[in-house]
Amino acid sequence: MFSRVTKNPWPVGEPQLSQDVHPALAAAARAAARAYQEARQLHTRAELREEVADGADGTPTMRVDALVEGAIVEAAEASGVNLLSEEAGFVDHGSAATLVVDPVDGSANAAMGVPLSCFAGALVIDTVPIEALTVWFDTGRAWSAKAGRPTPFRTSGRTRLRGASICMMRPKRGTEEAWTRVASAADRIRILCTTCLETMLVAEGSVDAFADPGSDTHRLMDLIAALVTVPAAGGVLLDLRGRPVEFDLDLTRRWSGIAAATPELADELIATILG
Amino acid sequence: MFSRVTKNPWPVGEPQLSQDVHPALAAAARAAARAYQEARQLHTRAELREEVADGADGTPTMRVDALVEGAIVEAAEASGVNLLSEEAGFVDHGSAATLVVDPVDGSANAAMGVPLSCFAGALVIDTVPIEALTVWFDTGRAWSAKAGRPTPFRTSGRTRLRGASICMMRPKRGTEEAWTRVASAADRIRILCTTCLETMLVAEGSVDAFADPGSDTHRLMDLIAALVTVPAAGGVLLDLRGRPVEFDLDLTRRWSGIAAATPELADELIATILG
Known part of the structure; x- marks a missing residue:
């Protein structure tokens, strides 16, 4: 299949960490x-x-x-x-x-x-x-x-889906219609294929929300950094179906994570996905 | 709409240019x-x-x-x-x-x-x-x-849509069905909203192809860097409908750009989009 065997030539950055990181x-x-x-x-x-x-x-x-x-x-x-x-x-x-x-x-x-x-x-x-x-x-x-301490970066503050820039997971079997409803209602859609980075773009105000449109793909480790960071930046991190996102050693648990700039935007996004 | 007025705090990188750039x-x-x-x-x-x-x-x-x-x-x-x-x-x-x-x-x-x-x-x-x-x-x-000189970076060499990673423009009115056909046939889909960067990811072998699935969004300046770079890296840059991508002072001309690792992958991608 691959006629050319290549390595990625670009460097990885040195993590730019502030002094007070644990x-x-x-x-x-x-x-x-x-x-x-x-x-x-x-x-x-x-x-x-x-x-x-x-x-x-x-x-x-x-x-x-x-x-x-x-x-x-x-x-x-x-x-x-x-x-x-x-x-x-x-x-x-x-x-x-x-x-x-x-x-x-x-x-x-x-x-x-x-x-x-x-x-x-x-x-x-x-x-x-x-x-x-x-x-x-x-x-x-x-x-x-x-947790509970405001971050210097802030979410966009956007409250409505109309005009919003949304990151979504790609459509999967069973979520195509929900995906299309969100894509039609929002101004811009992106699929970056990295939940943790996409939720940080929500936290810093570069996009307005991120959503798994119902595929229940997320495990605890996909959401736990956002669970602390997005609220500290003024936004919300929820599960599509209202299940509590919480620490659990049981790694079979799954969620459909929703990160949004405001509770209002999260509500509209969830309502749009659930139809 | 926006309750928080923010600037982007991150630095822009210094362009890393080789000596022989014009x-x-x-x-x-x-x-x-x-x-x-x-x-x-x-x-x-x-x-x-x-x-x-x-x-x-x-x-x-x-x-x-x-x-x-x-x-x-x-x-x-x-x-x-x-x-x-x-x-x-x-x-x-x-x-x-x-x-x-x-x-x-x-x-x-x-x-x-x-x-x-x-x-x-x-x-x-x-x-x-x-x-x-x-x-x-x-x-x-x-x-x-x-033009015409091989680049050190190379496309992935992939020839089939099955198993491929594809970047696409977001679905627009009239291209939803074509978009969905490609998304269903490929292994992974991304929407990064930057044609010029996405075509360079094709050229360096990080994704297998990029496509505008028929919206005729591209102007000459969206495609001309890829027109030189992707073939020099072993791939192809085409218009979905076979129109020549060429220098023209008439900026009303539009194309639906297809960049692919190989001619075979471009053919299958075009056939899938055109249905």
């Missing part, structure tokens, strides 16, 4: 960026995309995911915190603190070289997420937030 | 990046998005387009080449060389802060495009090519 989160993000950089240098796109295992969450693990998660497992052990990650599952170090991590959000982008993938994680004490960090690999741009 | 193209790209950086610092997102004029191509001009094009007009004058640009039209400096430029491809992204917009241009001698340059503003990543 050391365990910072160490995990830095380890992830280094591991992704090495993976790009050592492996072709086809190798990074290869499915090498089935993750703890029941979905296939690409080589790029496995390599980056391996580095994060080591970082979490050195930090002395527990880890909950999509491939490794729960790694118990007997701490009250747990890092919940998506090592590579946008795995297909990361493998093929589409420059839209990121590290996303949150620090949970007992069952309460208290801090989050998302780092866009290609640039090192980082968004951090502490 | 000085007029290099000067235009550097002027564009500087002007976009200044525009982000001086203006809010809402101000950058504001429509301030109607361009020579008949479409509205956002403030961000006008500011960046202004800098390119000056750069072209200093270089002594003619300029053909979407807002200014043809600026004749009596040269055999004409820069054909899209000052800001992905204007809506550039205005709102979605980090996917670029400068794209080609140097045309008489009517023949001989060199192209595309620069992604947010990172400074650059793709340059000379």
Whole structure:
């Protein structure tokens, strides 16, 4: 199929972290960026995309995911915190603190070289997420937030779907009609294939909302950074069907995440998707 | 509508240009990046998005387009080449060389802060495009090519739509069914809202193809950099309906651009869109 075997030649950015990011989160993000950089240098796109295992969450693990998660497992052990990650599952170090991590959000982008993938994680004490960090690999741009404390970046404040710019997951079987309803009602639609980065664009006001239009694709690690960050930026992070998005060691749970600049926009988006 | 008036805080990258880029193209790209950086610092997102004029191509001009094009007009004058640009039209400096430029491809992204917009241009001698340059503003990543000379980066080489990753323009009125046929046949779909950057992802092998599924949105400056670069990387750049993509001072001409890793993939994509 592929006549040309190529590597991605572009560099991964150094994570641009502020001083007050929790050391365990910072160490995990830095380890992830280094591991992704090495993976790009050592492996072709086809190798990074290869499915090498089935993750703890029941979905296939690409080589790029496995390599980056391996580095994060080591970082979490050195930090002395527990880890909950999509491939490794729960790694118990007997701490009250747990890092919940998506090592590579946008795995297909990361493998093929589409420059839209990121590290996303949150620090949970007992069952309460208290801090989050998302780092866009290609640039090192980082968004951090502490639960209940306003962030310097803010959502757009938009309240209506008409005129809005919306990121959505691609239409999947059973969600095509909902997808089309949103695409018709909004001003602009984008599909970037990286939930964690797209929800940060909502948080910083570059797009007005992000939605899974009902495919129940999201696992806890796809949403937990946004769960802390988007509200701290003035927006909301909800499930389409009203299920609470909450810490749980059961990685079979799924949600359809909705991130929006305002509660009003989230309500209209949900009503439009549910028809 | 917007309760929060914000600026985009992220830096624009310095264009990473190789030594052999034509000085007029290099000067235009550097002027564009500087002007976009200044525009982000001086203006809010809402101000950058504001429509301030109607361009020579008949479409509205956002403030961000006008500011960046202004800098390119000056750069072209200093270089002594003619300029053909979407807002200014043809600026004749009596040269055999004409820069054909899209000052800001992905204007809506550039205005709102979605980090996917670029400068794209080609140097045309008489009517023949001989060199192209595309620069992604947010990172400074650059793709340059000379007509008929192989580039170091290569397309993916994929020949079939099944299993392919495709970038498409968003579905518009009249193209919804074609859009859905492609989305159903391909493995992955993305909508990045920046034709010039998406065609460079085809050229470098990060996605397999890009398509306007029949909306005839593309003007010459949306396609001319890809017209030089994608074939030099081993792929093809065609119009959906077989119209020649060629230099023309008439900016009312439109195409539905198809960029693909191979002629076989372009054929299957076109057949799928045309149904």
